[in-house]
Amino acid sequence: MILRWLCRQRRPLIDGYGHHRRQIARDVSTKASDEATIALDRTRNIGIIAHIDAGKTTTTERMLYYSGFSRRLGDVDDGSTITDFLPAERARGITIQSAAITFSWPPSTGKHPPSAADTPRSADPHTINLIDTPGHADFTFEVLRSLRVLDGAVCILDGVAGVEAQTEKVWIQAGAYAIPRIVFVNKLDRDGATFARTVQEIGSKLNVWPAICGMPWWSGDGKLMGVGDVVGLRGLQYAEGGDGKDVQTSNLSALDDLDAKFGTELRKARVALVELLSEHDDEMVEHYLEANEDHLAISPGAIIASLRRCTLQSSQQVVSVFAGASFRNIGVQPLLDAVVDLLPSPSERPDPDVKSGPASSGLTLTQYLDKTVSVAKTSKPSLALQQMSTATALAFKVTSHPRHGVLVYVRVYSGTFTRNMHLWNTTLSVPERAQKLLRMFADDAVDVDEISSGSIGVIPGLKATRTGDTLMSMPPSVNPKNGPPEQLRDLQLQSIHVPPPVFFVSVEPNSLAEERHVRACLELLLREDPSLHVTLDEESGQTHLSGMGELHLEIARDRLVQDLKAKARIGDIEIGYRETITAESEEIEEIYDRDVAGKSSRAGCIVSVCQLGVASAYDRDLADSDQERHTLDLPDDNLLCVIIPPPSALPTNLPTQTLKSYLRTGVLAALARGPAHGFPMHSTKITLTLDHTTHLFPNTSLSAISSVARLAVATALRESAKIQDTVLMEPVMSVRISVPEENLGAVVHDLSAQRGGSVASLDADGETSYSADAATRTVDVKRIYTPPDPFGSSTASGTGDAVLEAENRAIRVIDATVPLREMIGYLKHLRSLSGGRGTFTMDVDRFEKMSGVRMKAVLEAMGRGM
Numbered sequence: 001m002i003l004r005w006l007c008r009q010r011r012p013l014i015d016g017y018g019h020h021r022r023q024i025a026r027d028v029s030t031k032a033s034d035e036a037t038i039a040l041d042r043t044r045n046i047g048i049i050a051h052i053d054a055g056k057t058t059t060t061e062r063m064l065y066y067s068g069f070s071r072r073l074g075d076v077d078d079g080s081t082i083t084d085f086l087p088a089e090r091a092r093g094i095t096i097q098s099a100a101i102t103f104s105w106p107p108s109t110g111k112h113p114p115s116a117a118d119t120p121r122s123a124d125p126h127t128i129n130l131i132d133t134p135g136h137a138d139f140t141f142e143v144l145r146s147l148r149v150l151d152g153a154v155c156i157l158d159g160v161a162g163v164e165a166q167t168e169k170v171w172i173q174a175g176a177y178a179i180p181r182i183v184f185v186n187k188l189d190r191d192g193a194t195f196a197r198t199v200q201e202i203g204s205k206l207n208v209w210p211a212i213c214g215m216p217w218w219s220g221d222g223k224l225m226g227v228g229d230v231v232g233l234r235g236l237q238y239a240e241g242g243d244g245k246d247v248q249t250s251n252l253s254a255l256d257d258l259d260a261k262f263g264t265e266l267r268k269a270r271v272a273l274v275e276l277l278s279e280h281d282d283e284m285v286e287h288y289l290e291a292n293e294d295h296l297a298i299s300p301g302a303i304i305a306s307l308r309r310c311t312l313q314s315s316q317q318v319v320s321v322f323a324g325a326s327f328r329n330i331g332v333q334p335l336l337d338a339v340v341d342l343l344p345s346p347s348e349r350p351d352p353d354v355k356s357g358p359a360s361s362g363l364t365l366t367q368y369l370d371k372t373v374s375v376a377k378t379s380k381p382s383l384a385l386q387q388m389s390t391a392t393a394l395a396f397k398v399t400s401h402p403r404h405g406v407l408v409y410v411r412v413y414s415g416t417f418t419r420n421m422h423l424w425n426t427t428l429s430v431p432e433r434a435q436k437l438l439r440m441f442a443d444d445a446v447d448v449d450e451i452s453s454g455s456i457g458v459i460p461g462l463k464a465t466r467t468g469d470t471l472m473s474m475p476p477s478v479n480p481k482n483g484p485p486e487q488l489r490d491l492q493l494q495s496i497h498v499p500p501p502v503f504f505v506s507v508e509p510n511s512l513a514e515e516r517h518v519r520a521c522l523e524l525l526l527r528e529d530p531s532l533h534v535t536l537d538e539e540s541g542q543t544h545l546s547g548m549g550e551l552h553l554e555i556a557r558d559r560l561v562q563d564l565k566a567k568a569r570i571g572d573i574e575i576g577y578r579e580t581i582t583a584e585s586e587e588i589e590e591i592y593d594r595d596v597a598g599k600s601s602r603a604g605c606i607v608s609v610c611q612l613g614v615a616s617a618y619d620r621d622l623a624d625s626d627q628e629r630h631t632l633d634l635p636d637d638n639l640l641c642v643i644i645p646p647p648s649a650l651p652t653n654l655p656t657q658t659l660k661s662y663l664r665t666g667v668l669a670a671l672a673r674g675p676a677h678g679f680p681m682h683s684t685k686i687t688l689t690l691d692h693t694t695h696l697f698p699n700t701s702l703s704a705i706s707s708v709a710r711l712a713v714a715t716a717l718r719e720s721a722k723i724q725d726t727v728l729m730e731p732v733m734s735v736r737i738s739v740p741e742e743n744l745g746a747v748v749h750d751l752s753a754q755r756g757g758s759v760a761s762l763d764a765d766g767e768t769s770y771s772a773d774a775a776t777r778t779v780d781v782k783r784i785y786t787p788p789d790p791f792g793s794s795t796a797s798g799t800g801d802a803v804l805e806a807e808n809r810a811i812r813v814i815d816a817t818v819p820l821r822e823m824i825g826y827l828k829h830l831r832s833l834s835g836g837r838g839t840f841t842m843d844v845d846r847f848e849k850m851s852g853v854r855m856k857a858v859l860e861a862m863g864r865g866m
């Protein structure tokens with residue numbers, strides 16, 4: 001249509017058909033690129049983050065309802081939500097997987113003439129890709145991998161509980177990815193809700209200035225009726241018991257008749273908002289002066305623009321705060337407007353960093369592609385063109401769908417992925433094919449022809465791609481099996497650090513016949529969730545599945561047995577101890593010589609093992625030898641040092657990288673089982689020497705290389721254990737506990753006397769979390785404006801409210817390190833010590849050697865004995 005129109009318009013002006021066609025193509029492509037720019041500008045990739053139970057799923061359900069995506073309001077409590085669709089989520093009423101869902105806000109009507117320059121962004125429909133993340137600490141990794149691909153986040157706070165421990169943690173993580181955030185204070189309908197204290201905690205615990213844009217509007221008897229729009233100077237009253245679509249709007253003069261006190265408070269809030277913005281945004285000062293220093297005369301458009309500038313500052317100092325109660329359908333539409341008005345489009349986000357091979361390249365994606373293009377331009381122009389159009393994406397989630405099979409969720413960072421495209425997985429160096437492309441609407445999928453830069457979409461049917469892998473489009477001229485041009489082969493988007501697993505279960509197929517299916521299910525589970533690990537103990541034949549927390553493994557177990565129908569016995573959840581050697585082994589020479597699948601295969605190597613950080617008797621200077629040393633970091637602080645022939649001395653089927661990779665696989669298999677107690681090895685240095693005259697043979701295969709490395713390391717570990725006993729190491733957690741002041745003594749005593757914990761710091765009086773590093777705290781809590789609450793001790797509004805300060809002071813924060821074993825079931829105990837008010841978060845701090853007495857107790861409890 002566009003093309004025909006252009007033809008008619010341009011025919012008299014052109015002088016030749018070729019020129020004509022080029023001109024049209026240019027015009028069409030300019031128009032297409034304008035459309036693409038507008039589409040990108042009108043896209044928001046956002047996440048919802050919060051502490052468990054703050055109301056993320058309930059709020060998401062409202063968003064879907066108001067956007068027209070769903071026609072009914074889902075309820076977490078009766079298991080009818082759209083985003084929590086896994087059976088385990090519905091049964092437990094919690095979010096486990098991040099769900100990605102796309103909708104339009106404001107609802108799209110199909111026809112949208114361009115808006116005038118001064119209308120807010122939220123006047124035009126935007127495509128919102130929303131990810132509802134889990135709040136439970138065991139799923140932190142799930143949150144992290146979602147944050148990695150988001151451009152902005154809505155942080156939901158529970159108006160009764162305030163800023164909770166998990167919120168602080170996720171807030172800091174979002175800050176580390178420089179993700180702009182806005183806050184929604186939810187559950188303000190509940191008894192005991194306090195907007196004022198929650199807002200103060202945003203300053204004291206999250207170290208960011210709260211800019212109140214929406215405030216609760218309570219009736220005289222303390223019932224939440226609606227919200228005050230501080231930017232638009234309006235009161236929004238929601239029909240009681242309604243679905244939230246019936247909203248009565250009152251301007252200031254109407255408010256003065258309706259609820260004069262609230263009108264006065266709304267004016268105060270506007271003054272405080274303009275004052276705060278003026279401190280962080282020079283343009284707001286200009287508006288203020290232009291408005292003759294009248295805070296109320298500044299236009300809402302100017303305020304929204306200022307809030308947006310502050311939200312997008314590289315280190316966010318000001319956060320816009322909105323109020324409501326999702327469950328009562330109050331305050332969600334203004335929050336949606338804020339998502340569009342304040343959070344960035346993909347084009348406003350920094351270019352992602354990339355690494356080349358295992359190391360960071362120090363370049364962003366665009367810089368990297370530009371660099372390879374300029375190199376290629378000098379040699380081969382066609383290559384330059386291919387690289388310019390390279391589409392790259394990060395696979396941030398893999399899941400298996402009952403109807404669509406394995407789905408890989410991707411965030412596209414450059415170019416456009418189209419249907420039927422040949423792809424290259426640069427992390428695994430394997431080709432893939434995108435036969436179909438989908439856009440997900442929670443559990444439903446719609447076919448699309450392309451997924452363009454800045455978008456989130458789904459590629460079904462990929463064979464190998466896992467969460468965290470980088471995918472790249474293949475130029476049509478290249479044989480897909482050979483991979484992309486050399487300069488691009490190694491390009492990877494930064495992946496996500498996976499912390500070490502601390503719990504495990506054994507998985508045993510019910511019968512030999514089930515083994516293959518169980519293995520396939522475990523493989524799928526690992527593709528979905530890289531924070532799970534599977535190790536196969538070659539000697540006992542047992543498979544161990546390990547993860548980050550008890551709930552994490554419980555859910556993995558349910559998924560394996562109930563959803564994927566793996567017929568296997570799953571053992572009890574146990575702590576993942578590690579084993580370490582205390583003596584250096586001698587050098588062990590191993591020659592592997594076996595028939596594999598009817599073919600004889602032979603390889604050899606020499607191995608010695610010692611404790612990491614202890615000088616080895618077998619360290620030798622390679623200056624005069626023809627060998628090369630390569631050092632490889634392995635999980636669990638193990639280190640592999642391989643001494644191998646230089647590339648020129650290696651057979652052609654064994655290039656250095658391949659040789660190292662197969663040696664590494666063999667060594668990892670041996671390290672999975674300690675020699676005395678069968679726990680994975682920790683802090684072990686392995687020196688493996690491979691001589692081309694004595695260890696490589698004409699029939700040396702890759703599997704023989706792995707096997708000889710595994711056997712030699714296992715023997716060396718046993719030899720070391722014969723010289724001196726191995727020691728167990730246990731996970732020690734870094735724990736942050738929040739408790740009321742009056743319970744502080746009891747909790748600290750319990751930690752140090754009963755649980756072997758060591759308290760690292762207690763916050764100073766009146767300070768909360770950020771006080772641990774007071775130097776980094778920039779927010780002066782006394783200067784934060786808060787409107788009055790109908791409940792609780794604070795009734796007076798204003799800044800520096802002494803009552804609120806006293807309330808803040810009542811909660812103290814303890815930072816400690818405690819062995820994980822002592823933290824099992826701790827939440828229940830903490831609740832009993834603190835009248836139900838204590839909360840905590842924990843992460844793995846380190847693995848620590850256990851004393852003989854402690855080790856004995858642990859082994860006895862496991863029925864193993866020393």
Ligand SMILES: Nc1nc2c(ncn2[C@@H]2O[C@H](COP(=O)(O)OP(=O)(O)OP(=O)(O)O)[C@@H](O)[C@H]2O)c(=O)[nH]1
Nearest residue numbers: 052053054055056057058094095135187325326327
């Ligand atoms: N009174 C009241 N209850 C609410 C409100 N919002 C959510 N709830 C309730 O709070 C509980 C938790 O809500 P969810 O939406 O599941 O919270 P979540 O943050 O998604 O929880 P996780 O996914 O498990 O982290 C449910 O019982 C909701 O009905 C609200 O505004 N007011």
